[in-house]
Amino acid sequence: MISFLGILFDGLAYGVLLFLISVGLSVTLGLMGFINLAHGVFAMAGGYLLVTLTGQFGLGLLASLPVIFVLVALGSLVLERVLYRPLYRATPLEQVLLTVGIIFVAVALATWLFGPGQQPLALPPYLDGQLSIGGLDLSRYRLFLIGVGIVITLALVFGLERTRFGARIRASVDRQQTAEAMGIHVGRVFQLTFAIGSGLAGLGGALGVNVIGLDPQFPLKFLVYFLLVVVVGGPGSVSGTLLAALLLGVADIASKYYLPQIGAFVIYAAMILLLITFPHGLLGRRRSS
Amino acid sequence: MMKQPGQLPPYIQALRSRERWRGAEIAFWLSWVAVYFLFPDSLLFASQILITGLFALSLDLILGYAGIVTLGHTAFFGLGAYTAGLLTTHGVHEPLLGLAAAAAVAALAGWLTSFLVLRGSDLARLMITLGIAMLLLEIANRATGFTGGVDGLQGVEVGALLGLFAFDLYGRVAYCYVLVVSFCLFVLVRALMASPYGLTLRAIRENQRRAVAIGVPIRTRLTNIYTFAALIAGVAGALLTQTTQFVGIDVLGFGRSADVLIILIIGGMASLYGGFLGAVAFLLAKDQLASLDARYWLFWLGLLLIVMTLYLRGGIMEGLRKLAALTRWSRT
Numbered sequence: 001m002i003s004f005l006g007i008l009f010d011g012l013a014y015g016v017l018l019f020l021i022s023v024g025l026s027v028t029l030g031l032m033g034f035i036n037l038a039h040g041v042f043a044m045a046g047g048y049l050l051v052t053l054t055g056q057f058g059l060g061l062l063a064s065l066p067v068i069f070v071l072v073a074l075g076s077l078v079l080e081r082v083l084y085r086p087l088y089r090a091t092p093l094e095q096v097l098l099t100v101g102i103i104f105v106a107v108a109l110a111t112w113l114f115g116p117g118q119q120p121l122a123l124p125p126y127l128d129g130q131l132s133i134g135g136l137d138l139s140r141y142r143l144f145l146i147g148v149g150i151v152i153t154l155a156l157v158f159g160l161e162r163t164r165f166g167a168r169i170r171a172s173v174d175r176q177q178t179a180e181a182m183g184i185h186v187g188r189v190f191q192l193t194f195a196i197g198s199g200l201a202g203l204g205g206a207l208g209v210n211v212i213g214l215d216p217q218f219p220l221k222f223l224v225y226f227l228l229v230v231v232v233g234g235p236g237s238v239s240g241t242l243l244a245a246l247l248l249g250v251a252d253i254a255s256k257y258y259l260p261q262i263g264a265f266v267i268y269a270a271m272i273l274l275l276i277t278f279p280h281g282l283l284g285r286r287r288s289s
Numbered sequence: 290m291m292k293q294p295g296q297l298p299p300y301i302q303a304l305r306s307r308e309r310w311r312g313a314e315i316a317f318w319l320s321w322v323a324v325y326f327l328f329p330d331s332l333l334f335a336s337q338i339l340i341t342g343l344f345a346l347s348l349d350l351i352l353g354y355a356g357i358v359t360l361g362h363t364a365f366f367g368l369g370a371y372t373a374g375l376l377t378t379h380g381v382h383e384p385l386l387g388l389a390a391a392a393a394v395a396a397l398a399g400w401l402t403s404f405l406v407l408r409g410s411d412l413a414r415l416m417i418t419l420g421i422a423m424l425l426l427e428i429a430n431r432a433t434g435f436t437g438g439v440d441g442l443q444g445v446e447v448g449a450l451l452g453l454f455a456f457d458l459y460g461r462v463a464y465c466y467v468l469v470v471s472f473c474l475f476v477l478v479r480a481l482m483a484s485p486y487g488l489t490l491r492a493i494r495e496n497q498r499r500a501v502a503i504g505v506p507i508r509t510r511l512t513n514i515y516t517f518a519a520l521i522a523g524v525a526g527a528l529l530t531q532t533t534q535f536v537g538i539d540v541l542g543f544g545r546s547a548d549v550l551i552i553l554i555i556g557g558m559a560s561l562y563g564g565f566l567g568a569v570a571f572l573l574a575k576d577q578l579a580s581l582d583a584r585y586w587l588f589w590l591g592l593l594l595i596v597m598t599l600y601l602r603g604g605i606m607e608g609l610r611k612l613a614a615l616t617r618w619s620r621t
Contacts, residue, residue, distance in 0.1 A: 035412055086599055092411040093358050097554060098598040100547055104591025112588075220543065224416075224423060231416050261431065268424040275413050275420075276405060 005136055007254050013142035015249025016149030017211060020204030021222075022229040023156065023241050024197015030173045030236020031190050034084065035092050038099035039201060039226055040219030041106040046072050046202025047214040048110065051119045061124050065203060072202025073195040080194050103219045110216035119214045145207060152200070156238055169193055173236040225252075228271050232278070308483045317562060321468055325461075333460040333532070334576070336467040338568050340528045343471045345552045345564025346478060347521035352550075353558035354482060355514050356494030357406070360415050360546055361422030362522060364402075365395040367541035369523030371429065374442045374536040382448030384531050388470070388524055395523020396516050403515040407508065419543070426541040442536035456532075463532040470528060474521055479561055481517075490514060491559075551594060557606025566605045 025039040046068050053064040083102065087095055127144055130137040160166035171179040172186045180186050205214070212222070225248065233244035248267070255266040297305070324335050344366055351357045369391035376387045405417050429436045436442055449455040454462045481487055492500040493507055500507060530536050539545060548571070556567025579586040597604070 029412075035415070083595065083599070090598075092415070093352070094598050094602075096358065096360070096415065097550070097594050100550075101591040101594030101598065104587050104594065106591075108585065108588030108591065224419060227416055227419075231412060235412075265424065265427045265431070268420045268427060272405065272417055272420045272424070275417055276408070 003257075006138075007257050008250060009136070009138055010142065011250030011253040012246060013139075013145045013249070014211065014253055015246035016145050017204050017208045018225060018229050018249055019149060019242050019245035020152060020207065021201045022226045022233075022245060023238060024194070024200050025226055026230045026233060026235055026237065026241040027169065027173070028190065028194050028197055029230055030234075031169070031176075031186075031193060032088055033235075034088060035095045036084070036099050037096060037223060037227070038102035038106070038219065039198075040205075040222050041103060042072050042076055042198040042201040043205030043208070043222075044106065044110060044214065044216075044218040045075065046205035047119065047209045047218065048114060049202065050206035050209055051114075051121060051214070054121065061127065065206065068202050068206050069199040073199030076198030077191065077195050080191060084194075103223075106219060107216045110218075114216070116216055119209060121209045121214075123210060141210060145211070148207065152203075153238075153242060160238060165189075165192070224268075224271075228267075232271070232274050234278075304483075308480075314562070317565075318472060321472075325464060325468075329459065329461075332464040334572075336460060336464045336532050337529075338572050339464075339467045339471050339565075340525050340532070341549070341552060341572060342565035342568035343474060343528070344522055344525040345549050345556065345568055346475065346561070347518045347525065348549050348553050349558060349561070349564050350478065350482075350518040350521070351515055352553065353560070353563070354487065354490045354494065355511055357511065357515065358411055358415055359406070359418040360543070360550075361418035361420070362518075362549060363541055363543075363545040364418075364422040364425050365399055365519040365522035366526040366529075366545065366549075367422075367425060367429070368398050369395045369526030370530045370536050370540040371436060371442065371526075372523070373527035373530040374445045375435075377445050377447055378442065382446060384447050384450050384466070387447070387531060388527050391523045391527030391530075392520045395526070396520035398523075399519020400512070400516040402519075403512045406515065407511050419546075422541060422543070422546060426538070429538055429541055436538075437536075439538055441538055445530060445534045445536065447531045447534060456534075460532065467528050467532060470524065474524065475561070478521070482561065486510075551590065553604075554594070554597060555604050557604035560606040563604055563606045570605065 021040070021043045024042075025036060028034060028036060049068045049071060050061070050064055053059045053067060054061060059067070079102070083098060087098055123141060127141045129140055131140050131143060132138075160169060168179070168184050168189050171182065171184055172189050176186055205218070208214070229241060229245045229248055232248070233240035233242070251270065252264075252267055255262065255264075259266065321335075321339070325332065328335065344362075347365075348359070348362050351359060351362075372391040372394045373384075373387040376390055381387065381390075402417075402421055405421070406414055430438055432438070447456055450462060450466055454466075456462050456466075482490075489500065489505045489510055492503070492505055493510060497507060526540060529540070552567035552571045553564055554567070555570055556563030556565070575586060578589060603610075
């Protein structure tokens with residue numbers, strides 16, 4: 001029973017990471033239909049930025065998180081302007097090729113700059129170690145992760161449901177042409193959403209260094225996981241993405257714990273099954289067009 | 290203009306001219322024969338190029354002609370490779386039998402998965418094909434007693450071809466074998482794509498609604514071209530096993546799916562020869578650049594992909610077509 005709760009806890013922390021990284025991808029995919037396989041690159045950039053900021057510049061973990069968010073968001077704006085924009089109306093194949101190319105270049109650059117190995121990261125003392133609650137030994141860092149996840153989810157839901165910009169995003173996701181006719185500049189909405197989503201991915205990558213590791217193969221290794229979260233959750237749906245990410249996190253940790261000999265098999269099989277039974281995602285909106 | 294008796298109507302003439310072998314095509318295949326005599330030391334490498342070209346051709350059938358985007362085409366290549374390998378470790382050493390078994394297994398897998406792949410949006414297709422390949426990779430990785438796991442399948446012993454020609458160290462027999470098999474399959478594919486069947490595939494790719502309107506049975510067409518492409522990919526995988534006498538687990542990896550996609554893009558889609566030309570360019574460049582440093586290779590490959598998708602669509606075949614048009618124009 002205890003171990004079950006422990007797995008649930010670890011799985012939820014892992015799911016929060018997946019949510020942070022994938023939510024930007026979900027919204028941009030729902031908004032523009034752009035198949036961005038290179039989304040993991042932004043997460044990897046966040047991870048390496050954290051290692052550099054805490055290692056070479058001596059910044060604290062908490063202090064570097066906002067810096068990472070801003071830097072990755074700015075970097076993604078440049079990429080969006082130069083590489084992504086010409087292909088918005090292109091075929092899925094061209095988008096796949098472009099973003100696979102971006103992954104390859106990023107993997108090569110990361111290997112060149114930081115070497116092929118895993119990156120170590122020392123946690124500050126207040127996040128290190130265990131916390132005993134009701135007989136359960138919970139890792140402080142994972143508790144912190146879940147806390148961050150709750151804060152960011154609330155912020156996202158508030159931003160999407162209660163602000164003017166959120167209303168613009170929802171309108172653009174629902175029906176782009178009508179939104180444009182109402183005077184919403186969908187291109188600019190997309191640009192900002194893309195930047196925020198990439199910044200969040202950077203944040204997720206940075207927070208994940210200690211949990212899921214960081215090496216130059218990161219964007220390829222986790223590509224399936226990010227896409228899976230988005231497709232199962234339904235592109236464009238924040239709550240669907242959260243649900244899918246938490247489910248996947250718990251399922252992945254549980255299958256690795258209970259069925260180690262089968263490994264990732266369960267995840268891939270579940271993914272294929274889910275895609276066939278829910279082609280629009282668990283909570284996805286059905287496109288009428 | 291009056292139609293003269295005995296002369297065929299123009300649309301039949303157009304169809305006939307599609308079927309006719311052109312000089313450049315004959316020269317292309319003759320040059321592979323010439324390779325045997327000109328580069329006797331690199332025949333193993335040349336067979337690799339042909340096998341990769343054949344694999345790219347199979348991808349061309351579903352991606353270039355039918356317009357199905359896949360990220361897991363290597364699943365069938367790997368199935369063929371493992372089938373051919375496992376057959377020899379279980380006592381069947383005749384290569385042609387291995388080829389037939391690999392083709393059958395891959396085609397069956399292609400037919401079964403086609404029902405999963407052909408439903409849903411492009412994104413769902415990408416995920417399902419990727420998932421199937423990952424699933425097979427995971428099985429090959431975990432079933433170490435059966436497949437050898439990460440170390441690959443050892444002890445593949447391929448017998449003499451038809452009991453007559455034993456595979457030699459320099460790869461002479463292997464090269465001829467690969468060339469003959471590739472050519473036969475190519476002729477088959479070429480005939481199929483020049484036929485009305487091939488035309489309906491293009492119709493589906495260009496506009497599904499109109500294809501339905503003129504009575505093309507879309508689902509059947511896509512299912513059987515997917516199966517056929519899987520069959521060819523399986524044969525290519527089996528050829529790789531038989532010529533290298535080894536099955537590495539990377540035959541199922543994402544890297545190989547991405548590579549074959551890139552090869553097809555470099556060569557040019559829906560052109561029959563794009564896969565082979567792309568394989569020549571890709572493997573020669575990889576051989577040269579990767580010997581400098583494997584990391585730089587990935588960097589240049591990524592950069593090439595970005596530049597090609599943004600500025601150079603159509604690949605080598607499009608470039609050749611433009612060149613041919615230019616020379617024709619300057620001659621007149």
